Amino acid sequence: MTVKMGRFERVKYLMVTLNVLVCLSGFALLTVAFLLLFHPTEIRYVVSLNTVIFTGAMYAVVLSVVLFILGIMGSIAAYRENRTLLMLFLMLILLIFVVELCAGVGAFLFKFQLTKPYFEDDLVNYYNGDNVTSPYSANSNSIMISFECCGVSGPKDFLRTLEFIILNPHHEVPEACCKRNKATPDGVIVNLKECLSGNVDFIHNQGCFELIIDKLEVYLYVVGIMNICILVIELCVMITAIWLYQRA
Template identity: 45%
Template sequence: MEGDCLSCIKYLMFIFNFLIFLGGAFLLGIGIWVLVDPTGFREIVAANPLLFTGVYVILVMGGMLFLLGFLGCCGAIRENKCLLLFFFMLILIIFLAELAAAILAFIFRDHLTRDYFTQELKRRYQGHNNTDVFTSTWNAIMSTFDCCGVNSPEDFDESLFRRIYPHKMVPEICCLRNDLLPRDGVYVSKDECLKGNMLYRYNKGCYTAVVDSFETYIYMAGALAIVVLTIELFAMVFAMCLFRGIQ
């Protein structure tokens, strides 16, 4: 009976880790394709620090999952104690890192408030400066969610942006997405937006826009995180049971 139990754990571990292995290979493939794509997508990603960072996050995640799945599969099917121990240590490190990240997120949650983001935007946002990561990230957020500022376009009052561009009330990224914008059938230039005309700019704050867009996904991400942590705990238990059961 003990042998049958160990055999069941062995094949369950193999199937589970083979799926992890395939998932890691898929993420690695996506990341590598984006970096070497000859059709120009690479330049688009490289020009946007937010996307560029995301590609490397995908590569790292894919590499870790690829290695984790490979070690789990080999350790289980070959009943290799060394590989099983290495698999256990790697997944333990990942588990502790995720746990530490969750604890830090809880501790520093007060820094993710409207006031904090507003102060940082006023202090650091530079408008068209694509070489500044903070500015480029905010431009990507405002472009993606069709929003302006943290709470509203008034967040740019008394800001670094206004000191750099004293004649612009808002950045151009806050203007409606056409070079010429219609008003009562007559087209006017984007200058109306830059002068502060509310009819030709996005007036919704990005804090509300992002929260509204991701409200459902936040709960899904929390549930997914709990599932992943649970799976990792079971994986460590299975690895140790198989490790101890191998003669």
């Protein structure tokens, strides 16, 4: 009897420990999501431009809060050896486990939205120019100015951006693509006329995709790895919760 009680106590405290890990993983996930949404550089604008990334970041925020609550609930259920609370916790953690699996499958299915052609299509379809109130255009301009780049692949992207051509018939590129004088506080454009006319000496010729995607993928890979780790922890929690429920 003493051996059985000792084993029960060990499993109980193991479940409490695992639930503490659930809480910590939720906090870590929230930190990464906030970094994506409020990044000090213009990466936050990239997040707002892409539906999949923005949805994923919001999903991470909600999931982190749910994990924190479940972690506390699971710890209380294990410590008090309450069968009703253990069953409720088990059902909720199983539901979250299934949701995370579905989210992972969805992210895999929609990964095409993180490719260069998809960003190019968005630019062609939604970009208007410089002096507009369009959130997409405003965010795109902020990215191009901050990273000193032009378009997704380069300045030639704007030659097939119909709405930009209609609104700016005499401009080869938007003002956001123009080289600026870093020595001035406002970053004054070096030569606006030459830039807008397409003079390559006054335009940032590097596309933005190559400059941003590597920085962005680091955060996305971190979120993916964290999601896998959370799933493993949740699986261990469910196993211990079932064991405790049967013996509580």
